Amino acid sequence: MGFPGYFLIVMEFIQWSKDNGVPVGPGRGSGAGSLVAYALKITDLDPLEFDLLFERFLNPERVSMPDFDVDFCMEKRDQVIEHVADMYGRDAVSQIITFGTMAAKAVIRDVGRVLGHPYGFVDRISKLIPPDPG
Known part of the structure; x- marks a missing residue:
């Protein structure tokens, strides 16, 4: 389905966050069911142990691109955003809030x-x- 780059980018900034003392949530949403995400340490939840549904993440009938819900410590979230903007370019980074x-x-x-x-x-x-x- 063409997502290796997507997984690797998410893996990179989560690992950067952990290496730089930015607390990261365990992972939630549709991405939490991905064994690849667990193997890459994008999520801390073993989908096999918790019987999570992988189909929700990479369903060919899904209209939108799959996503990872990533939570960062509010006090250090700006550091992560700055890192991602420096690494991948400011024009490739945006924030979404609900x-x-x-x-x-x-x-x-x-x-x-x-x-x-x-x-x-x-x-x-x-x-x-x-x-x-x-």
Whole structure:
């Protein structure tokens, strides 16, 4: 499918990060199921041990290119971006960020769970919030 260069580039900047003291997450998303990614130390999760689905990563019917979800320490992430830009060219590097939102009721339920309150108590409080608190 023509991905050797892609795997090698990702391997290079993850290894650079580890060699330079930048904490790197274990790997997640569709790439976590790749045995090649595990062998190249792109991910720290053995897909055979955890019975992960490889097909999700390199499925010929997939519309978009497969991806690795890589998490870097926020305090040192800029060093990784700088390295990749220096190594591969600034015009070949971009950043993508996603923002998640939570509904008011879900926030109340999650906070209640974290604080150890009984589900029934938290559920009663969350039901006091109108459907559209806006």
